Amino acid sequence: MAKATKKQALGRGLSALLKDPENDIQSVSDKNADQVIGNVVELDINAIEVNPFQPRTNFSEEALQELASSIRELGIIQPITVRKLEFNKFQLVSGERRFRASKIVGLKTIPAYIRIANDQESLEMALVENIQRQDLDPIEVALSYQRLIEEVEITQEKLSDRVGKKRSTITNYLRLLKLHPIIQTGMRDGFISMGHGRALINIEKNKDQIDIYEKIVAEGLSVRDTEQLVKAYKEGSEKEKSTIAKKSKKSVPGFISENLEAIKENLAVKVDIRASSNGKGKIVIPFHSEEEFHRLRKILSGE
Known part of the structure; x- marks a missing residue:
């Protein structure tokens, strides 16, 4: 307990250092930078702005309320990560759910790791750190990969090394973005899996793609069933394709x-x-x- 109290007191002490205009740290070479960069600091929650590079777009209000209840009882267990913008002003790199839940609770300060980074570095850090999370849906991961490639101007080979994934894995995620938006939404909502999506990519016509998607959901088709259905569609005549893609008319009891x-x-x-x-x-x-x-x-x- 004494150790934790000492660490918390140190965080508050560093917070005071950051509020001193004479110690405005802007780079790793500045005076006292080694005391702040990479350390946990108690920051005023109102001095932090959300990250415009945040790849996560889906925040469940119910889940945030539950996290807020946990924070109210136990406090912040894992610090957020921020980058310093200017004097006593910071921007989130990762930890937006903890940040949002802390504001719901009404916390005045929040523990944070501080980094010095430019916009491109901040984007890369935010995307890479979020990709490592286990609760991102396949479309969120795919969008993060796409942003890294387009905005950070990184190749798939370098991206593979950066996130620790095979290039083929990254390619498979990126291909999901070719699916019709309705199907992407279905994947994000959990009605179909990434395996279903990968099979549906092989259907070129949007209408047939959507019809087969609705058939998968209505009939509860497995990934293997879907792959066989798509194969039959690809190998069939135009008339057979129309029959295969026809929406299920099963009535609901x-x-x-x-x-x-x-x-x-x-x-x-x-x-x-x-x-x-x-x-x-x-x-x-x-x-x-x-x-x-x-x-x-x-x-x-x-x-």
């Missing part, structure tokens, strides 16, 4: 349609229910983070 909206409203997520005419089926509930998973678990278990 009344007991499902009557209760589907209530389930969606209770869980606050898009829910996919797949059922056959004999009443058998399954419910697919997507989640985009560990926090959202635990929120859904509590609702389903009645906690």
